[in-house]
Amino acid sequence: MEGNTSVPPEYQKRFNEGYTIAKYMPELARQLTEAMKDKEPNGFQDGQLQYVSEQGKDKLPSWLSGNRPAQPEKQPDKNKDRGIEPEPH
Numbered sequence: 001m002e003g004n005t006s007v008p009p010e011y012q013k014r015f016n017e018g019y020t021i022a023k024y025m026p027e028l029a030r031q032l033t034e035a036m037k038d039k040e041p042n043g044f045q046d047g048q049l050q051y052v053s054e055q056g057k058d059k060l061p062s063w064l065s066g067n068r069p070a071q072p073e074k075q076p077d078k079n080k081d082r083g084i085e086p087e088p089h
Helices: 009-024 026-035 043-058
Strands: none
Touching (some): 009 043, 026 043
């Protein structure tokens, strides 16, 4: 939100506070948001929601996010070619 001059300064301040508290003290942010649920949405709640929504995107499985891991190199069998046989059971 930084750099947007059409947003009231008080809203931006509360948005940043909500975002920061959600990042470093998520339980407190949840409690504060719950306490303010009957009030009209404000910057604090919006900032907290923004942080939570960003975290959800970061936790997508790699196959959904499009960031597929490289195929791991196949490791040679340590016992192969060394004359070591597994013990019978």
